[in-house]
Amino acid sequence: MSEKPTIEKYKQNIADGDFKAFKCIECGAVIAPPSGSCYSCGSSSMEWTDVSGKGKLISFTVIHIASEEFQEEAPYYLGIVELEEGTSVTTRLGGYDPEHPEQVVLGTDMKLGYEKGKSGNTYLCFSPI
């Protein structure tokens, strides 16, 4: 895991169903989505790291009106999940009924998965444990 991480590879990893985060070589902070400099110490030395895939739901929405590319997939859940490692990602959410968002509880424990959309893209998709 000594190669310098890139955005292209970060996205390819998601497409391959093998999510990895950036990790600051200086201070060990785990960073996703990628940043050119560490939010904790400012260093730009990064390496890849695996994550546990566990996290908590911070907030969410159900998209009804989407960009042209995604309209066929609507309505769909989007949320922000804070990973156990301390960084947060914007992700699709699975395992919830789009007609009943009032049943979704913030703080719920979530686990990492993937979803292949009608757009042809593969997204991160977290579901309640």
Added chain:
Amino acid sequence: MPLKNTNIVSAAQTKFGKLDGITLREMFSEAVDSATIGFGIPKKDIQAAFIGTFIPEMLNHQGHTAPLLLDYAGMKGLPATRHEAACASGATALRAGMMAIESGLYDTVLVAGAEKMTSVSTNRATEALAAAADDEFEASVGLTFPGVFAIAAVAHMNKYGTTEEDMGLVAVKAHRNASTNPFAQFQKEISLEKALTPRYIAWPLKLFDCSPISDGAAAIVLTSTEKAKEYTDLPVKIIGSGQASASMNLCDREQLTSFEASVRASRTAYEMAGLTPKDIDFAIVHDCFTIAEIIASEDIGLFKPGEGAKAVREGVTAIDGNLPINPMGGLKAVGHPVGATGVKQVVVSYKELIGEAGPNQVPNHDTAVVHNFGGTGASCVVNILRRADA
């Protein structure tokens, strides 16, 4: 130290809405004519132009808009620069104009903004707006603009107990104020029941929580204190100004119930003006969504965190309340042609401050705070405006 030399001596806008048959450059030209000739300011007095447009490349297949627009408006040859900061494009153009005056480089400049958005489909316009989010990590997952503010709304509701009804009340107020604003896209009051019609755009945000897709332009003339006397007895001064940025990605924010760029820009502006939120008579805030007005009113220090919704419920922010917000109807009911908005906010502030807002006049109008917000909250500009005689 408060700014001393930036005076607004004219301010005008076109009607906002779906302006069929009128192109970007025609709208721009109309606003500029109103702000120059309409105020007795010869166009030849203008020395440079600072112009806000957000994304004409996607909406109108047109880049490099500043010289194009200025040429059509009869001012070819002047330095003309476009400023883009998503929905805060207008206010960043204003800051550039302000800095040009404060530096002494020019005496008199034009600040204007315009956007033509209704010539494309709603999905295409949604896509264009989504370009102001991080394409690699958020827009590409399917996040939209309403989605950004919906996520903030859910966090705010969860933390503070803000309700869909509270957000609906912001829409009701916006439409009531806009009903007497001839420039508004929607000059019609709506009931709370109508505001709460469950046509979800991005849950919990419904159709009436969202500002519309609009066409429109706005323009102002800025000049030095010395020169201002030639144009008016009552200029409006920009006495404090702040701008800040934040992460594009919502997921990288420390919190979702407040937008840190708004907090930082407003603190800078108050400090420069030597004022506090208690000195503010009325506020113009960036209500691209109803929840955005509630959060902005907290972020710029008008209410404590979590108390913005209560202020709406109690009528504090109504036109006759203690602290009116968006007395002309805001983005929500007047419309949101993105590049024009930040300039239009100054146009309505100017009218209120000099006491010429007609049926939309607020009772106390010496000092205003103006908040213009870009994209996911990654840009924010806050200006403090005051009547020169206050």
